[in-house]
């Protein structure tokens with residue numbers, strides 16, 4: 001529960017610690033998140049190698065961010081659902097399927113964005129050599 005405590009730097013640093021603990025949980029427990037991390041690193045390396053423009057960098061960073069935000073919310077909902085209802089329930093299925101669909105949509109959007117940004121540059125590179 002939130003109380004009106006005075007501002008404290010150590011409390012703010014503790015919030016960062018919790019957030020990083022969440023990231024550690026995501027990447028240690030979720031295989032999909034690790035696949036997305038590797039894909040994001042490849043996209044970032046390609047961005048440097050193919051010298052994408054500033055606006056393409058902005059787009060790339062946004063779509064990568066959205067994928068990890070969806071992964072985090074999906075994993076968080078799954079954990080909550082498993083705690084609240086360890087047994088099978090159609091309502092839990094609905095919640096988990098919806099959260100999984102959010103991850104899918106974000107990943108497909110990121111993939112399409114990556115193709116739009118990188119494919120023309122790769123084709124130009126291949127045809128010029």
Ligand SMILES: Nc1ncnc2c1ncn2[C@@H]1O[C@H](COP(=O)(O)OP(=O)(O)OP(=O)(O)O)[C@@H](O)[C@H]1O
Nearest residue numbers: 032074078085086087088089090092093096097100
């Ligand atoms: N308690 C439950 N009741 C009903 N259906 C469930 C339940 N738990 C899981 N499911 C079904 O199994 C699917 C996978 O759920 P699970 O918790 O295993 O996620 P996961 O294997 O980590 O998948 P992902 O992370 O790709 O969404 C859900 O999307 C849902 O359709």
